[in-house]
Amino acid sequence: MNSYCARYSKRGQLKIQEMAFVLVAIMVFFGIVILVFFSAYLSGMKNDVNTLAEDEARQIVRKIASSPELTWADKATCGSGACIDVDKALIMKERKSYADFWNLDYLRIDRIYPTTGTGECTLGGYPNCRTIILVNKTDSFGATSSAYVSLCRWETANGGYVKCEIGRIYASGNGIK
């Protein structure tokens, strides 16, 4: 009776051990799967954080266009509020006292469409030009953030009308961090 009991218990113990090993292996497997999944998920979150930071910078850059010193005041032609009055921008470019106004190292406005014209814009040269550099304090201004804006002006041809074009504003410096 005693020897029978001993044999039975050894078998049972072996089976229990086997089962325990299998269960531990299952748990380790699940642990690894979860680790891989979360590492992939966290890397995705890092990308999201970068995208959000970029988006925030774009919004700040676009806000520059809606400051009273640059904005196109007529809301009937500019519903978005992100329209730059090109004449204001060209006058600001000439006034060096505005260089520290936005606390930026670099501020440039590009005319994207129409694609006619090249080079930097002057008061008399618009619209046959491409860029208006408002602030350029240093050569090493780093990476710029940019946003699409409308570039509006009063066109005197055909009795006079408001002409809005597609532009992009680029900025870099402490003011957009």
Add this chain to the structure above:
Amino acid sequence: MRKRIRNKKGQEEMVGFVLIVVVVAIIMVVFLGIFIRSSKSQDYKLQSVDVHQFLTSLMEYTTDCSLTYEGDYADMSELIAECYANPGKKCLSGVTDCQALNSTLKGILDASWIVGENSAYTGYVFNSTYQENLTSFIVKKQAISVLKGNCTGKSFRGDEVFFSNPPGKIVSSFRVCF
């Protein structure tokens, strides 16, 4: 007799352990399933501030098409609405509203979004659709569509803007693929 009781106890503990592992595994699978499903349905991730800003500036662009008198040039949103409502109507310059819309839109898209092998973008799709909510269904009619490059992949960013066009509205969407 004592050994038997001990064995029984060990087996009971084992059954408990197995139950815990099975329950934990099921919870993990359910949790992962819910998590993957919810992350798939998060469309907001596809929205792009850059595209939204582009679309709002695009709608304000003053075209060269004057439909009433010289100097009253339509902006892009007006031209899209006009091309949808009166496709053959001529601008004062002689071209039809839809031709003017097509050429201007393609020019702006080409200048704003560089697509191709040397670019990060593989293609783009622009769509403007007239939408009207009726009591039982929504009427959708396409006003204009512009497609360039390859935009069939899953990696894209986009957004849409809309403006009123009674009795409905015109929804313009833009998607850039990479």
